[in-house]
Amino acid sequence: MPDRTIVCRCEDLTLEEIRDLIKKGYQSIEEIKRVSRCGMGPCQGRGCRQIVAQEIAGATGKNMEEIKMPKFRPPVKPIKLSILLGGEDKNA
Amino acid sequence: MRNTADVVVIGGGVHGCSIAYHLAQKGIKNVVLLEKNYLASGGTGRSAAGIRHQFGTEINIRLSATSIKMMENLAGELDYPHGIDLMQGGYMMLAYTESQLDQFKKNAEMQNSLMNAGTKVLSVDEIVRITPALNTEGLVGASFNKRDGHVDPFHVTQAYADAAKRLGVEINTRTEVVDIITEGNRVTGVVTGKGEVISTPAVVNAAGPHGAIIGKMVGIDIPLYPERHQILVTEPLEMFLPCMVISFTHGTYFKQTPHGSLLLGVGDPEHEVKDFNQESTWQFLEDVARKITYHMPALKNVRIVRQWAGLYDITPDSQAILGKTDIEGFYLDVGWSGHGLQLGPVVGKLMAQVIAGEKPDIDISVMSIDRFKTGALIPEPACV
Numbered sequence: 001m002p003d004r005t006i007v008c009r010c011e012d013l014t015l016e017e018i019r020d021l022i023k024k025g026y027q028s029i030e031e032i033k034r035v036s037r038c039g040m041g042p043c044q045g046r047g048c049r050q051i052v053a054q055e056i057a058g059a060t061g062k063n064m065e066e067i068k069m070p071k072f073r074p075p076v077k078p079i080k081l082s083i084l085l086g087g088e089d090k091n092a
Numbered sequence: 093m094r095n096t097a098d099v100v101v102i103g104g105g106v107h108g109c110s111i112a113y114h115l116a117q118k119g120i121k122n123v124v125l126l127e128k129n130y131l132a133s134g135g136t137g138r139s140a141a142g143i144r145h146q147f148g149t150e151i152n153i154r155l156s157a158t159s160i161k162m163m164e165n166l167a168g169e170l171d172y173p174h175g176i177d178l179m180q181g182g183y184m185m186l187a188y189t190e191s192q193l194d195q196f197k198k199n200a201e202m203q204n205s206l207m208n209a210g211t212k213v214l215s216v217d218e219i220v221r222i223t224p225a226l227n228t229e230g231l232v233g234a235s236f237n238k239r240d241g242h243v244d245p246f247h248v249t250q251a252y253a254d255a256a257k258r259l260g261v262e263i264n265t266r267t268e269v270v271d272i273i274t275e276g277n278r279v280t281g282v283v284t285g286k287g288e289v290i291s292t293p294a295v296v297n298a299a300g301p302h303g304a305i306i307g308k309m310v311g312i313d314i315p316l317y318p319e320r321h322q323i324l325v326t327e328p329l330e331m332f333l334p335c336m337v338i339s340f341t342h343g344t345y346f347k348q349t350p351h352g353s354l355l356l357g358v359g360d361p362e363h364e365v366k367d368f369n370q371e372s373t374w375q376f377l378e379d380v381a382r383k384i385t386y387h388m389p390a391l392k393n394v395r396i397v398r399q400w401a402g403l404y405d406i407t408p409d410s411q412a413i414l415g416k417t418d419i420e421g422f423y424l425d426v427g428w429s430g431h432g433l434q435l436g437p438v439v440g441k442l443m444a445q446v447i448a449g450e451k452p453d454i455d456i457s458v459m460s461i462d463r464f465k466t467g468a469l470i471p472e473p474a475c476v
């Protein structure tokens with residue numbers, strides 16, 4: 001039975017979909033992210049990275065430590081463009 | 093892994109995968125592609141994914157118009173069920189001076205007469221009708237083509253890779269090329285980081301910004317260097333921006349993707365690092381915020397969720413280096429200087445024709461590496 005547990009809530013991806021991608025040969029978080037948008041929503045992977053990493057480890061027989069975590073890129077939390085303009089005034 | 097091949101392709105970006113597919117499609121079946129990370133992990137997966145007819149040199153106009161036609165049927169041709177997320181909402185290139193507008197007019201005439209591209213030059217009123225939210229201060233006009241747009245870089249690459257594999261191409265990811273073996277003046281093999289050797293009479297260098305390092309392996313100097321470019325992504329919004337907007341005056345470009353988020357980019361050759369550093373910077377966030385809210389003040393309240401960085405592979409005239417070299421069996425497809433994603437389909441086909449010893453459908457001899465000796469550079473005026 002397909003496992004409809006939601007792994008990535010921002011992009012609405014199920015465990016089944018993630019497992020299918022791993023079976024298709026996408027065996028790193030980076031690859032899964034680019035092909036499915038997993039971890040690219042507003043939470044930036046805070047919810048799903050760990051689960052995806054576990055799935056990859058399980059499917060490939062690797063240890064969790066061997067699974068490369070994608071970079072957290074700035075900003076850490078979504079911010080409005082106007083907040084960045086604040087820096088402008090200081091330098092003006 | 094195979095230990096002999098008819099052709100070894102180095103690099104699993106859109107160019108490498110397209111070349112591999114087109115070689116196999118010609119019946120050259122024993123093709124091996126080597127990629128040191130994973131497919132589309134280089135510039136391809138980090139691009140802004142814009143496609144446009146609006147170039148300013150004859151060669152780029154011929155290539156891009158042909159490539160866009162190929163993309164319009166690509167998912168079907170390659171039997172790729174996911175599709176390539178082609179979206180043709182147009183590209184608007186803003187002119188802030190009369191001389192810039194004159195250049196756009198010349199470019200549009202060339203695009204239309206050579207390739208029937210359908211590019212139009214717009215008045216400020218016409219611009220506002222397409223993009224009401226745009227700040228028109230200082231604007232004198234724009235060049236617009238409604239068949240320009242967006243394509244998903246990962247899926248284009250994967251579509252070529254899957255189709256190539258079905259035709260017998262061997263694709264090895266996480267496999268780095270560390271040396272190329274030559275005898276006299278010709279290529280005879282490549283060596284991987286795992287110490288494997290593949291004997292082959294032909295090697296294609298499609299290694300993007302690492303192309304110069306690959307060139308050194310056969311003793312060729314390829315004049316290209318990496319330059320970091322960054323992009324910022326916002327939360328997804330209701331569709332309101334139908335087209336990509338570019339300003340060469342500000343070095344800015346922005347668009348809404350099919351997913352609804354906005355991609356905001358600024359080219360900053362003066363300050364950006366010119367090495368293999370792909371870290372994102374805080375300065376970039378501030379620079380984009382200032383420039384993009386100038387173009388579209390309404391975006392002040394939009395949240396950004398992420399930024400990323402990638403490398404351009406820049407050449408002295410911002411044009412690619414294609415075709416044969418002085419080393420027999422060593423071919424180049426590098427140096428795309430920030431506009432090579434969209435040309436992956438057509439150039440893969442032309443490179444396959446060159447490697448097969450055929451006359452390519454489009455004459456690419458002006459892009460040969462020899463131009464740096466003869467001085468026959470072909471500067472592209474329309475680049476960010």
Ligand SMILES: Cc1cc2nc3c(=O)[nH]c(=O)nc-3n(C[C@H](O)[C@H](O)[C@H](O)COP(=O)(O)OP(=O)(O)OC[C@H]3O[C@@H](n4cnc5c(N)ncnc54)[C@H](O)[C@@H]3O)c2cc1C
Nearest residue numbers: 103105107128134135136139140142269300402432433434
């Ligand atoms: C921020 C940004 C925005 C861009 N926007 C656009 C745009 O809007 N439109 C557009 O058309 N283009 C755009 N580009 C440019 C476009 O991304 C590139 O021109 C294009 O992707 C180049 O493809 P490629 O296959 O030649 O190179 P790459 O995608 O860089 O592929 C080269 C591959 O070679 C591999 N490699 C390197 N060395 C070795 C080795 N020794 N052994 C094995 N493999 C190796 C790398 O890992 C890499 O995967 C943009 C680029 C950036 C960075």
